[in-house]
Amino acid sequence: MLHGKVLVAQGGGPTAVINQSMAGVVLEARKFRNVDLVYGAYHGVRGIINEDFLDLTQETTHNLEMVAGTPSSALGSTRDKPDLKYCQEIFKVLQAHGIAYFFYIGGNDSSDTVRIVSEEARRAGYPLRCIHIPKTIDNDLVGNDHTPGFPSAARFVAQGFMGANLDNAALTGVYLAVVMGRHAGFLTAASALGKKFPDDGPHLIYVPERTFVLDKFLADVKATQDKYGRCVIAVSEGIHDDKGQPIITQLAKEVEHDAHGNVQLSGTGALGDLLAEEIKTKLGIKRVRADTFGYLQRSFVGCVSDVDQREAREVGEKAVQYAMWGQQDGSVAIERTGFYSVEYKLQPLEAVAGKTRVMEDEFINAEGNGVTDAFRMYLRPLLGSGMPDAFRLRTNHVPKVLSK
Amino acid sequence: MLHGKVLVAQGGGPTAVINQSMAGVVLEARKFRNVDLVYGAYHGVRGIINEDFLDLTQETTHNLEMVAGTPSSALGSTRDKPDLKYCQEIFKVLQAHGIAYFFYIGGNDSSDTVRIVSEEARRAGYPLRCIHIPKTIDNDLVGNDHTPGFPSAARFVAQGFMGANLDNAALTGVYLAVVMGRHAGFLTAASALGKKFPDDGPHLIYVPERTFVLDKFLADVKATQDKYGRCVIAVSEGIHDDKGQPIITQLAKEVEHDAHGNVQLSGTGALGDLLAEEIKTKLGIKRVRADTFGYLQRSFVGCVSDVDQREAREVGEKAVQYAMWGQQDGSVAIERTGFYSVEYKLQPLEAVAGKTRVMEDEFINAEGNGVTDAFRMYLRPLLGSGMPDAFRLRTNHVPKVLSK
Known part of the structure; x- marks a missing residue:
């Protein structure tokens, strides 16, 4: 020694x-x-x-x-x-x-x-x-x-989406949130753990392990909106096109690089705002809201x-x-x-050193817009004890009197 | 009956x-x-x-x-x-x-x-x-x-800033977060309850009850940066100029209105990004990060x-x-x-009905960039039990050997 x-x-x-x-x-x-x-x-x-x-x-x-x-x-x-x-x-x-x-x-x-x-x-x-x-x-x-560090951040993302889904269910429309993750989509995928009922969001999850195609994305959003009358989406900050070009660099005028040569993806709401704008203009959906979880997801005290x-x-x-x-x-x-x-x-x-693990194929669904049960099984025990749970009123409709 | x-x-x-x-x-x-x-x-x-x-x-x-x-x-x-x-x-x-x-x-x-x-x-x-x-x-x-509803959202904002301050202390630079609040700055002011030590952020808080003057804002940021080598800022989404014009409408191309004629302030990162850009270009500070707390602050599950x-x-x-x-x-x-x-x-x-309460004068500091102890006393009991607390290593510097 x-x-x-x-x-x-x-x-x-x-x-x-x-x-x-x-x-x-x-x-x-x-x-x-x-x-x-x-x-x-x-x-x-x-x-x-x-x-x-x-x-x-x-x-x-x-x-x-x-x-x-x-x-x-x-x-x-x-x-x-x-x-x-x-x-x-x-x-x-x-x-x-x-x-x-x-x-x-x-x-x-x-x-x-x-x-x-x-x-x-x-x-x-x-x-x-x-x-x-x-x-x-x-x-x-x-x-x-x-x-x-990942499990706690994942728990924040899951709890954040659990709430965002409830909020979106109340006022409907499209809700999109950008989650940290340059090359690996694990943290964005954690949003799936906020889901309880089959029609809960996030309905769509996009990770950097798959090529992001804007037209496919818009078609997915439209299909979800048509099916549920609303849509909750999780998007990784590192999503990129088929040339590996980050979607965010296609809009930011001046892109900041850190000492490691990495493009600044966090600390800006630009990606969320761009995607929201695309949904508004191309799909004609009026209420579209974009959040960027930003630094909250890694340093929030109390989650x-x-x-x-x-x-x-x-x-x-x-x-x-x-x-x-x-x-x-x-x-x-x-x-x-x-x-x-x-x-x-x-x-x-x-x-x-210098290597990057990305999400294993068995964790991403075939469509490339969601996660598998294997991923849910992988992540759930990491989130720890005392995970909050969301409850609904049970459906018990009153017959209409006036309308025929 | x-x-x-x-x-x-x-x-x-x-x-x-x-x-x-x-x-x-x-x-x-x-x-x-x-x-x-x-x-x-x-x-x-x-x-x-x-x-x-x-x-x-x-x-x-x-x-x-x-x-x-x-x-x-x-x-x-x-x-x-x-x-x-x-x-x-x-x-x-x-x-x-x-x-x-x-x-x-x-x-x-x-x-x-x-x-x-x-x-x-x-x-x-x-x-x-x-x-x-x-x-x-x-x-x-x-x-x-x-x-x-306010106390829980205030608790989220306080805990969010508690963490953002710790994060900013670790990597320094300027951190700015936009908090909900169209006319009333209460929720933005709640960020002050995340502060423990005298040099903790948020160092600056801007509410809609006071006119937002960009030059004064930049001078405040510079003074804080010079004093602490970093700066944490809370900004209300509803900040406006001396004509009552929201700062955000000065940049958004197409502003959305709801059924009540209100301008959409939430669900976009535009205000934070604009202010970050101003700080970067006018003050020459390189690491500037902007978050928008967005929908997390009102629907996060578990806070x-x-x-x-x-x-x-x-x-x-x-x-x-x-x-x-x-x-x-x-x-x-x-x-x-x-x-x-x-x-x-x-x-x-x-x-x-139709009336709006705003922050009382005694809750806002004379400079219009922070809150008073009266506000802290007002808010603290509302946050409830079990508020998390942030701890630091005590200063105990080792004498330098090499440098003279």
């Missing part, structure tokens, strides 16, 4: 349970005698090169538990993607502070950061144990049954899956155990072992 | 607790011997002229309780605003079905409908007791301390104030009691009698 300090950091988009993983690392690491101190880097890898560290050894267990139950990244986050030079800066700092264990909680991009740091450490002959801890509401990390909380805590704990008792760097992964139970394993960083 | 049937209907935008009021009416009315049957009109006044009634006498108490806990209008709703001819149609149907008691759960527009129906009934010499039951997330009914639930139930119950034991038509209102307790009273319909 290496002797030295532990450093934990959080990268990428926050989730409702990312602090559970942080607390898992800190509380578990503080048990080991070969650990001098436990540091947290403020704002991810950027905090490391800036030597912006908090000493978490002196944080109280009580407050760590309170923070664990608070959404978003308590240590702050970053979108920086370290290159070789950036990593050399990281080493300088890690060496200067005697860091022996580096835990980075994040998604695709963060796992790639851990991979680069791990490789550079090995190349430099610097003894450093690097563990990536999975986190992403997109559920797009390969080798994982699912990723911490969390207890299953997600527990697992997010455990991947943090297990990361420390793998680091201490294992012989290699890697990425912690969740494996499903029952209905419902999980185990954890350590994957090689190369198996995860 | 009149002998006959009871009819209950729901109008306007749904809320999280509107079914509590419906259940309150039905369960209370079923106790009275002079009531033959209890009907519900499907889709408000439109359901009446279409003779689209459900017999709620045969609904089980259990299912009524389950529906009471379900958001949105279980009987469906409508935006129809009856004129004289429409009301004559209503009478024909009410007479034909032997309706003696008419309860309409709704906001401003619905109370005006009740007023017209009540007047027309009197004019026609038809014995009909008409009671308006308050409901609106906008909290804009005069003569009420607050309106059922409800227990105080709101109880009161919504009680206004339904009280409405029936006023109808049975009172001598006049009217609108039930909530009066605050302690910290925190309420009483109910019956207002004349003319006192409520």
